[in-house]
Amino acid sequence: MSFLKKLVRNREAGLTLVIILLVLLVGLRNPAFASLSNLQFILGDTSIMIILALGMLCVLLVGSIDISISAIMALSAMTAGILMKNNLGLVETTTLVEGVETALAIKTSTPLIVLILLAMGVGAACGLVNGLLIAYGKVLPIVATLGLQYIIYGLSHLVSSGQAIYRKDMSESFIQFTRHNLLGFNSKVWIMLGTFLLLYFFITYLRSGRRLYAVGSNREAAQMSGIDTKRTTLMAHVIMGALAGLAGMLYASHDNKVTQDMAMGYEMYVIAACVIGGVSVTGGFGKILGVLLGALAIGVINNGLTMLRLTGNSEFWKKAIQGAVILIAVVTNVYIKRGHEKRVLRERRL
Amino acid sequence: MVRFTDKIPAFFKRREWLLFGLIVLTFLFFNVQEPNNYTLVKLLNQTRVYMVDVGFMALGMLLVLILGDIDISVAAIAALSATVMGVTYKAGQGLPFGISIVLMLVTGVLCGLVNGLLVIRFKELFPMIITLATQTLYRGIAYIILKDQSAGSFPTWFSKDLGYGLVNIFGLDVPVMLLCLLAVFPLYHLWLHHTVSGHRYFATGTNLTASRFSGIHTDKIKLSAFMLNGLFAAIAGFFLTSRTGSVKYTIGTGFEMQAIAVAVLGGASTSGGKGSVVGLLLALVLLTALKNGLMLLYNDAFILNLSVGLLLILVVLIPNLLGMLNKYRTVRRQRLELAKT
Numbered sequence: 005m006s007f008l009k010k011l012v013r014n015r016e017a018g019l020t021l022v023i024i025l026l027v028l029l030v031g032l033r034n035p036a037f038a039s040l041s042n043l044q045f046i047l048g049d050t051s052i053m054i055i056l057a058l059g060m061l062c063v064l065l066v067g068s069i070d071i072s073i074s075a076i077m078a079l080s081a082m083t084a085g086i087l088m089k090n091n092l093g094l095v096e097t098t099t100l101v102e103g104v105e106t107a108l109a110i111k112t113s114t115p116l117i118v119l120i121l122l123a124m125g126v127g128a129a130c131g132l133v134n135g136l137l138i139a140y141g142k143v144l145p146i147v148a149t150l151g152l153q154y155i156i157y158g159l160s161h162l163v164s165s166g167q168a169i170y171r172k173d174m175s176e177s178f179i180q181f182t183r184h185n186l187l188g189f190n191s192k193v194w195i196m197l198g199t200f201l202l203l204y205f206f207i208t209y210l211r212s213g214r215r216l217y218a219v220g221s222n223r224e225a226a227q228m229s230g231i232d233t234k235r236t237t238l239m240a241h242v243i244m245g246a247l248a249g250l251a252g253m254l255y256a257s258h259d260n261k262v263t264q265d266m267a268m269g270y271e272m273y274v275i276a277a278c279v280i281g282g283v284s285v286t287g288g289f290g291k292i293l294g295v296l297l298g299a300l301a302i303g304v305i306n307n308g309l310t311m312l313r314l315t316g317n318s319e320f321w322k323k324a325i326q327g328a329v330i331l332i333a334v335v336t337n338v339y340i341k342r343g344h345e346k347r348v349l350r351e352r353r354l
Numbered sequence: 355m356v357r358f359t360d361k362i363p364a365f366f367k368r369r370e371w372l373l374f375g376l377i378v379l380t381f382l383f384f385n386v387q388e389p390n391n392y393t394l395v396k397l398l399n400q401t402r403v404y405m406v407d408v409g410f411m412a413l414g415m416l417l418v419l420i421l422g423d424i425d426i427s428v429a430a431i432a433a434l435s436a437t438v439m440g441v442t443y444k445a446g447q448g449l450p451f452g453i454s455i456v457l458m459l460v461t462g463v464l465c466g467l468v469n470g471l472l473v474i475r476f477k478e479l480f481p482m483i484i485t486l487a488t489q490t491l492y493r494g495i496a497y498i499i500l501k502d503q504s505a506g507s508f509p510t511w512f513s514k515d516l517g518y519g520l521v522n523i524f525g526l527d528v529p530v531m532l533l534c535l536l537a538v539f540p541l542y543h544l545w546l547h548h549t550v551s552g553h554r555y556f557a558t559g560t561n562l563t564a565s566r567f568s569g570i571h572t573d574k575i576k577l578s579a580f581m582l583n584g585l586f587a588a589i590a591g592f593f594l595t596s597r598t599g600s601v602k603y604t605i606g607t608g609f610e611m612q613a614i615a616v617a618v619l620g621g622a623s624t625s626g627g628k629g630s631v632v633g634l635l636l637a638l639v640l641l642t643a644l645k646n647g648l649m650l651l652y653n654d655a656f657i658l659n660l661s662v663g664l665l666l667i668l669v670v671l672i673p674n675l676l677g678m679l680n681k682y683r684t685v686r687r688q689r690l691e692l693a694k695t
Contacts, residue, residue: 069482137667142674144624146424146482151667158660161435264656272486285480327490331472334483338476 005198015282015340019225019297023304030308035309048182048190053259054217054250055196056270057277057299058203058292059247062240064278065286066214066217066233067147067223070244071271075156076130077252080123082160084253085122085169085262087122088113092223113175124249131245132154135238161264169262192254201249204292216240277302280333305329358599369621369673372634377643378668382690384647391650397643402529404642407432407594407606409535410622411613413542414586416634417579419617421559422626425469425479429609430492431584432591433601435461437496439592440505440601451509459588465492465583470577489610496603506600517596531593543631555579559626615666616641640665 027174029040056073091113098105113119130152137148184191207213219236220228227233251295256262275285281298283290309325384392411428418425439458442449449457465488472484506513520527546552557565558575566572590609595601619626619640620633641662648658 137671141671142678143667143670144625147618148667148672150614151663151670154659155612155662155668158663159655161654161656161660173649275483276486279479279483285483325494327487327494329491331484331487331491334479334487335472335476338478341478 006096016291016293016297018340019281019294019301023297023301026301026304028310030304030311033235034311036104037308042307042311044189044193046303046307047300048192049307050191050299051190051196052254053270053274053277053303054296054299055199055247055251055254057295058199059244059281060274060278061281061290061292061295062203062207062216063244064275064283064285065220065290066237066240067220068237068240069275069285070134070149070241071129071146071275072130072134072149072153072156073244073248073251073274074267074270075153075160076127076245076248077255077270078262078264078268079130079156079160079163079252080126081252081256081262081266082164082169083126084119084123085173085256086117086163088175089169089173092173092175101104110176111174116175116177116181119178120250120253123253124246127249127252128242128246130240131243131248132238134245135241138241139234139237157265157268164262164264166264168264169256171260174257174260178257179260182219182254192258195250195254199250200292200296203243207292212236212239217288219287259336273302274299276330276334280330280337282337301333302330358679369669370630370633372584372669372672373619373633374580375634376665377640380640380643380647383651384643388650392647397503397646398526398528398532399520400646401532401642402597404645405638406529406531406535407590407597408609408612408616408641409638410538410586410590410593411609412616412634412638413538413631414583415610415613416617416620416622416629416631417483417546417555418583419614419622419624420555420626420629421576421579422562422624423576423579424614424624425485425534425580425583426482426610426614427465427469427485427489427492428583428587428613429606430489430496430592431462431465431587432594432606432609434465434492434496434591436591436595436601436605437505437590439481439507439595441499443505443508445507446509451489451512456585458592459585462584462588462591463581464584466581466587467577469584470580473580474573475577488492493603500603502607504600504602508595512596513599516593517599523591531597534593535546536567539631539635546631556627557628559628561627565692612641612662615662619666 027038027043036042056077060070078124093112094109095112096109134152137143137152140190141148153293179238182190182192186194207216215226215231216238218229218231219233223233226236252266255267259266277299278290278295279285279298280301281290281294281296283298305326381397400623402498411432415425415428435458438461439454442457443451443454448454469481469485469488471478472488473481476484516530519530521530521533522528546555554565554570554575557568558570558572562572592608594606598605614624617629617634619632619637620635620636621637622629644661644665645658648654650662652658
């Protein structure tokens, strides 16, 4: 009994149960949904959102918000893409195809790691501007990042001079970047796991990570106890920016395409994932595991709605249902929280 | 010691003057660049495209921002209510057009009501999250109703006389739509800034708890703000449709951000308690002048957005920086005086 009670009270466990339930329900209607390969596919598909949601967690923890992330993704992927396009070359190699040595021309360009670092650098720079405006310029986070969103999309248009980058402009290593599998999981999943562990360590064990919580839950108290609240806010935005740059590269490699308005509207899903995962939008409250599960829940819903094959073209229904499902999830979240608070009050009286 | 800046009456320090100066500068700049295409007369005609629908949305958004909330579903509400109008009218086969319009307005108010109810019932949630979800929901419903089709063939008075009509006032051709928008402003200003019921919105936005304890039904105020916002969004959808002539589920995408930008430019703050109708009007004029000029020079939507974003940040950042500088100076002066004694 006490185990069950604990399970119900633990938010992450509850969310996991909901995800499993969703998988089972959709799986009843379409067994292909619950197959191992599809679940692996969903995990790979959601990895980008999880990486972004991890960054958003940092930003939300300090009581800020960033709605410019989709623009940052576009700009950083575009910058790296243009460098790649300009350095594109062919290298002749020979490979063994069915025992016969065959000549093969492979498209090469700037090393992949340089491209990724460049994208993350561009993203971090955008995050820095966001953070400077918010922490030092005292512009409200929504206003600052809304304005920056316009500006960054404009910059990505200027950088690309209106051209998109297609598969033919990409080096082989970049195209294959998100198509490798290791132990049955896509490389995106491994990158996501790496980011997750790194951020988990940072947020749970490092002093500067704990400061994110301190600043978000009580800014004045944090300041009085000697924490540089401005620098902490700045740091959160820089982390968000760098992760958005990384996510932009993954997105571009996954889609084999970089356009100037790439990923428009993605930020809203990321914020929704954080809220479903139990992060407070006013700051100071939220667990990193919850964010992971929240993003997974949205990924399962998105994929499930496609697999359900509702009457006719499911795309028509998908759009409406997504909103309703997010709403229901968020509202359920509130009821759970209220119940928790009531219980705490009752226990105090005893 | 009396400094020069203290002598300037507070009246001249208001944001409206900054906006006014920017409007004049923008106009002069583009007028020099494009003397033939960028004139007051042509600008007046272009207000049809750049000013009216965003203006109505911003009027509703102002109210929500004053309360310290935000509503990102307005563009979706506009799309849904315009869809309802188009589908019920069915190009003359369905209901009479008047009833379609009423249905459209009712849809807008209902959408606002849903937003408002969710916001006051679930106070733990940020209105941004709620309206984010309802945005997808409303546009999704419009999608289900219309699919990929578009609804059109409206009566001529609607798509021609209202959408493209001009009225000659003192030798100037003024679009009918602009007159409709401008007619609302004085009434709205009087109501919001000079009546008790308008002041209640400011009170609630400034301090919710204090307002509740002084007898304001804060929940009702919030609900009414969201409903009015829905109504204004529906009206914006109405004018948008009359301008374009047909309805698709995608109409007005991204307008919510423009509406927020206009309201914030005009002096509203997303943390509540601030906002002015005159500022809103000036911000609208400024944006119209800027957008029209940029479209003439570059004909590029991205550059247009870039400058809107830059403007938004600068107009918010500059007063903040000036305030900080002022504070820094005051502190230094006090320190110097202390050191003397």
